[in-house]
Amino acid sequence: MKPSFEGVLLVGLGGFVGANARYLLNLWMSNWAGSAFPWGTLLINVTGSFALALFIAWAANRTTLIPELRFLFATGFCGAYTTFSTYANETIALFRDQQWLAGLSNILVTNALCFVAVLLGLLLGSRL
Numbered sequence: 001m002k003p004s005f006e007g008v009l010l011v012g013l014g015g016f017v018g019a020n021a022r023y024l025l026n027l028w029m030s031n032w033a034g035s036a037f038p039w040g041t042l043l044i045n046v047t048g049s050f051a052l053a054l055f056i057a058w059a060a061n062r063t064t065l066i067p068e069l070r071f072l073f074a075t076g077f078c079g080a081y082t083t084f085s086t087y088a089n090e091t092i093a094l095f096r097d098q099q100w101l102a103g104l105s106n107i108l109v110t111n112a113l114c115f116v117a118v119l120l121g122l123l124l125g126s127r128l
Helices: 005-033 039-060 069-081 084-096 100-127
Strands: none
Touching: 005 039, 039 069, 039 084, 039 100, 069 100, 084 100
8 A cells, every 4th residue: 555645644643642642541540540550551552452453343344434544543543542662661660670560460461451352342343
């Protein structure tokens, strides 16, 4: 597929919204939870996994869906919203700080919930 000016703008717009949603949700979760465990990143990874899977499954049945909508949501919003790199850095930081249980818990809980979120998103999206 050849890049288009509209596609670049839509990815940028989706990325702007996704990055700000991630920032605000993470800030809110940090204030709410008030612990060393990265609850905001966990919530963002799970909801982002679910949203992307839901969209992909829903869009698969929509042959008339314009490709630009995929750019806006899947590439732009979800790409900026999900925070796997942050998850990895926060996990390493927990290990560096010798918070072994929190680091291991972050790995296990994040991966398990994200896989469940993808399965649920695919199931629900294919039924819409």
